[in-house]
Amino acid sequence: MSLLELQQATIRFGGLVAVNAVSFALNEGDLFGLIGPNGAGKTTCFNMITGVYEPTSGKIIFQGKDISGTPPSKIAKLGISRTFQNIRLFNSLSVLENVVVGGFLRHRTGLMSALAYLSGSIAETALLKEKALELLEELDLLEVANVRSADLPYGRQRRLEIARAMATQPKLLLLDEPAAGMNPQEKQELQDMVRKIRDNHGMTVLLIEHDMRFVMGLCERIVVLDHGEEIAQGPPETIRKDPKVIAAYLGQAV
Amino acid sequence: MKFWTTRIVSFIIGIGGCFVIDLLSHRFVGSYEQRLVVLAGLYVTLAVSLNLINGITGQFSIGHAAFYQIGAYTAGYVSRTYITMGGHNPPAIPWLLGMMVLGAIAASIAGFVVGLPSLRLRGDYLAIVTLGFGEIIRILVQNTDALGGSYALDKIPKIQPIWLVWLLAIVCIAVCRNLIKTARGLTFLAVREDEVASSAMGVDVTSVKVTAFIIGSAFAGAAGALLAHYEGLITPTTFTMDVSFIILTMVVLGGTGSITGSAVAAIFLSYLPEYLRGLKTSAGEPLVVSGAAVIAGLAAVVVGVAFIKRILDSGRGTPRSRALKYLGIAVGVVILEPIISFALHPIKPLSSMSIEAGQLRMVIFAATLIVLMLLRPEGVFAHHEFSWSWVRKLFGKRPVPQAEVAA
Ligand SMILES: Nc1ncnc2c1ncn2[C@@H]1O[C@H](COP(=O)(O)OP(=O)(O)O)[C@@H](O)[C@H]1O
Ligand SMILES: [Mg+2]
Numbered sequence: 001m002s003l004l005e006l007q008q009a010t011i012r013f014g015g016l017v018a019v020n021a022v023s024f025a026l027n028e029g030d031l032f033g034l035i036g037p038n039g040a041g042k043t044t045c046f047n048m049i050t051g052v053y054e055p056t057s058g059k060i061i062f063q064g065k066d067i068s069g070t071p072p073s074k075i076a077k078l079g080i081s082r083t084f085q086n087i088r089l090f091n092s093l094s095v096l097e098n099v100v101v102g103g104f105l106r107h108r109t110g111l112m113s114a115l116a117y118l119s120g121s122i123a124e125t126a127l128l129k130e131k132a133l134e135l136l137e138e139l140d141l142l143e144v145a146n147v148r149s150a151d152l153p154y155g156r157q158r159r160l161e162i163a164r165a166m167a168t169q170p171k172l173l174l175l176d177e178p179a180a181g182m183n184p185q186e187k188q189e190l191q192d193m194v195r196k197i198r199d200n201h202g203m204t205v206l207l208i209e210h211d212m213r214f215v216m217g218l219c220e221r222i223v224v225l226d227h228g229e230e231i232a233q234g235p236p237e238t239i240r241k242d243p244k245v246i247a248a249y250l251g252q253a254v
Numbered sequence: 255m256k257f258w259t260t261r262i263v264s265f266i267i268g269i270g271g272c273f274v275i276d277l278l279s280h281r282f283v284g285s286y287e288q289r290l291v292v293l294a295g296l297y298v299t300l301a302v303s304l305n306l307i308n309g310i311t312g313q314f315s316i317g318h319a320a321f322y323q324i325g326a327y328t329a330g331y332v333s334r335t336y337i338t339m340g341g342h343n344p345p346a347i348p349w350l351l352g353m354m355v356l357g358a359i360a361a362s363i364a365g366f367v368v369g370l371p372s373l374r375l376r377g378d379y380l381a382i383v384t385l386g387f388g389e390i391i392r393i394l395v396q397n398t399d400a401l402g403g404s405y406a407l408d409k410i411p412k413i414q415p416i417w418l419v420w421l422l423a424i425v426c427i428a429v430c431r432n433l434i435k436t437a438r439g440l441t442f443l444a445v446r447e448d449e450v451a452s453s454a455m456g457v458d459v460t461s462v463k464v465t466a467f468i469i470g471s472a473f474a475g476a477a478g479a480l481l482a483h484y485e486g487l488i489t490p491t492t493f494t495m496d497v498s499f500i501i502l503t504m505v506v507l508g509g510t511g512s513i514t515g516s517a518v519a520a521i522f523l524s525y526l527p528e529y530l531r532g533l534k535t536s537a538g539e540p541l542v543v544s545g546a547a548v549i550a551g552l553a554a555v556v557v558g559v560a561f562i563k564r565i566l567d568s569g570r571g572t573p574r575s576r577a578l579k580y581l582g583i584a585v586g587v588v589i590l591e592p593i594i595s596f597a598l599h600p601i602k603p604l605s606s607m608s609i610e611a612g613q614l615r616m617v618i619f620a621a622t623l624i625v626l627m628l629l630r631p632e633g634v635f636a637h638h639e640f641s642w643s644w645v646r647k648l649f650g651k652r653p654v655p656q657a658e659v660a661a
Contacts, residue, residue, distance in 0.1 A: 050454055076456030084454075090447035092511075092637060093440065101444045104437045105456030111465065114439060117432035122257075125437040168456055 001064055003028045003204050004080075004172055009048055009058035009068075018044045020228040021058065026172070031198055032206045033219030033236075037248055040225040042208045043085055046174050050082050051075040062172070076105060081170035083161035085177045085208070091150035095141055095160055098149050099132035100125070102167030132167060139163045139193065154181045159190070166197065173197065175207040179214050187211065191218050216240065224248065268424045276417035288416065292484055294524045295419035296477045299426045301504035301520035302513055303473035306430050308502070309511035310439075311466035312446025313372045314381045317388030318501045321471035323493035324364050324391060325357030325478025327401055330410040330488055332356060337411045350413045350483055354422070354476040361475020362468045364391070369467030373460050388498055396490045408487035419480050423517070426473045430513050431639070442466060446511070507626060509633025514640040519633075526622065530615035545607035548614065550594035552621065558587040559625050566629065 002025040011019045019041040026032050034042050047053045049060055051072040060068045067075055081102075090098050107128075113121040136142045139159045144152060149160060158178055165173055175194070179187045191214065198205050209215045215222060216236040224232040224239060226248040232239055239245055279291045304318045333353055336342050364387075371383045396404045433439035444452045445462045453459050482488050504523050508515025533541045561583050565576060599605050626634065 052450070052454075072450075072453040073456050073458050076454060081456075082454055084451065088448050088451035088454075090444045090451065092447060093443055097440050097443075100437050101440050101452070101457065102455045104441055107437060109438075111438065114433055114436040115429050115469075117261075117428075117435065121436045121438065125435070128437045164455065 002026055002061075003030075003063065004049070004206070005059075005061040006045070006049075007059040007061065009045070009055045009060060011044060011048060011053055012056045017228050019048065019055075019225075022223075022225065022228075022230045023058075024223045024230070024233060026204055026206060028171075028204055029198065029202065030204050030206075031195070031218060031220050032204075033215040033222040034206060034208045034225065035210075035212075035215055035222060035239075036225035036231075039227075041228040042225055043176055044228075045225070046082060046176055046208070049075075049174065050080060076168055076170075079169075079171035080174065081165035081168040081172075082174035083158070083165050083176055083178060085180070087154075087157050087161060089149040089157060089160060089164070091148070093149060094146050095136065095149050095152065096129060096132055096145040098160060098164050099135055099167045100128045102164040103128040103131055103169075105168045132163075135163045135166055138196075139166075140189075155183070155186045158182065159193075162193075162197075166201065166203070170203060173203045173205050175205065175209075177208050177210060179209055179211050187214055190214075194218060268428070269421065272417040272420040272424065275420050276415065279416055289484075290525065290528055292414075292416055292419050292480075294521050295416070295423045296481055297501070297504065297520040297524040298420075298423040298517045299473050299477040300501045301508070301516040302423070302426045302430055303470040303477075304501050305505045305508075305511065305513060305516040306433075306442075307466050307470040308505050309509075309516070310430070310434060310446065311442045311463060313369075313463055313466065314377055315368070315372070315384040315467070315470075316381050316502050317368070317384035317386070317498050318470075318474055319493045319495070319497040320368075320384075320388035320391040321361040321365060321474035322478040322481070322497070323388075323395065323490075324471075325354075325361045325475025326482040326488050326493070327395060327407060327478070328360040328475070329353035329357040329479030330407050330482035331401060333483065334407065334410045338409045346413045347415060347418070350415070350418065350479070353483065354479045357475040357479030357482075358472040359475070361478065362472040364475075365467040365469075365471025366464060368471070369464040372463050372467065385495065385498070388493075388495065392490050392493055402489070404490060406487045406489040407482075410482050410486050410488070412486040413483040419484070422473070422476055422480065427513055427517060429469070429473075434513075443511075503623060507623065507633055509635035509637060511637045512633065512635040512639060514638070515633055515635030518635070523619075527615045527619055530611070530618050533611040541611035542608045543611055543614075544595075545604040545609065546598035546601065547591070547595045548609060548617075549604065550591050550598060553594050554587045554590040555621060555625060557590060558583050559628055561586075562629060 005025040006023050008021045008023055009019060010017065010021050022041075022045065034045060036042055044053065048055050048068070051067070051070050051074070054069040058068070059066050062078060062080065067078065070078075090101060093101070107124055109118075109120040109124050112118075133142065133145065136145055139162060141156060141160060141163060144156065149157065152160060158181070162173075162175065162178060178194070179190055182190060194205060194207070195218065197203055207215075207219070216239075219236065221235055222233070222239045223230060224242070224245050231244045231248060232242045275291065279288045283291075300318060300322060304315070307313050307315045333349070337344070337349075368384055368387050372380050375383060395401050401407050433442065441452065441457045442462055444455070444457055445459050449459050452462075481492075500523060504519040505516050507523065508517070508519035562580060565571070565579055571579070630636075
């Protein structure tokens, strides 16, 4: 059984069909790429998977259950987490606090415990901070743990978004253009990081990326969208040679 | 162990402090000043509880007086019916505690109802709904004869423990502080920062917002119950839009989101108009000023603010040289005032008009706010909180700046 499966997923915004009957399936442990020119409908796919939008028609199956139309916070609890193309950190919170918010999803103590500052709540907070620090270390953000997240440089903000998403302990991690705005060295490091996340945490990764070298070098399978339509699917070698893909990217080196 | 020691000690200091305030205000000041001490305590509760909704959770609610009123009228009505009319005589403090709980429950039900639109409305729209709700409650009360209509709900038994007023304020501060110290509290701040990202991280945005409204309005309701029993009579005019705006001003002035800021601003702003009301000359007469002096004063302040703003914006200079410049500007303003006043003197209507300074209090109040917001738009405390390490930093050695680590 596949972990996530889109079945003929379609969404309309007024007259615009942003995503049209797209189907693909991810198996557990996949490193899957979602590519396509600007406005192809990639981010919209993420928004459907994470419950921001409900598909007009079609199904989104996660672990055997149709999750289309489930609210975002419930989907996060089911085990899907994401980053955002236009970074959405909790700006005035510190780097560490951002990650703690992600981890809170798996909390157990109640509201009263927090209001009265009981030991359960304190211990939980301490534990979440500890776990957050581990994640920050893994993503090489430990030294900025107490910096306001808005004050971080761009590349680090993107990595912080990944750390925050990982803190929710997802089975499936969606990364929306994680390498955007990074320099070549940072991109190289990110590739290694994503691979490690998959290998060490057993998270399945679905990522959107514009940088072809990045995607081709990292992903094992790729699906290509253009104008909301799915135009190709397969391993990087076949995608690279696919005439439809080359046409969509209009002669850009693929 | 250290944890429990700290908690028990702060608990004792908190309660002890309330009784000290109580003792001092009974021993040393008249009933007028006592009332100010009570109002300051109630305003601290109101501002800190609104800060939970507005500053911490980011829901722009501006009708806080409505929850205050609901608490006051619910508790006042029940007390009056049971004690004054019914002739019962329960022990005062436990009864008052019960009434506070009742007021809190009534207000939090209203908070829940007002919180619901916050799930769909944002920013200005929510502000309008909450403000409208406040007015509806006030007008409803005004037209309900059983609640005294537009006159007053009177004959509420007077129970006036000043310590309890301040204990409520301290509990309110403690609850908010506890919350933001825990991971759960961070999710409230997360909702303020970005709702979309919060929900993607599994934060139940709906429940966070409604919780903030319920807790915030509950404290306002409890404060209302105390007010009703302190005054013995309450009127709808005690809960007009102005009161809502003053509470909101306290939150904004203190630094939206800062509990410390809200509390300090509440004390300052509840006291300032009263202080201005009592302005006297050294001979003890009410201070009278001419129209020219007032206009000159405003003009001098505007000039002073403009200069200070330039220095702030340029961001240059060592702390000492900047402090000297501020001092220079302050002196300049003081000198400028009589000069402009003298220049305006030939204008007859201005020089012959005499105004009691006490009557100018709302003008001075407003001018103070404008000046503060111009110079420090993020609020006096911005998002900082009082903490002992902060005090140590203020008086001790400077720590290594964090920014270098961040680069
Ligand atoms: N909420 C929305 N309302 C209307 N149109 C939208 C909305 N979200 C996305 N679209 C449109 O859907 C198309 C696909 O957008 P998107 O998924 O963001 O593209 P990309 O592949 O670059 O991520 C674009 O034409 C965009 O304008
Ligand atoms: Mg996109």
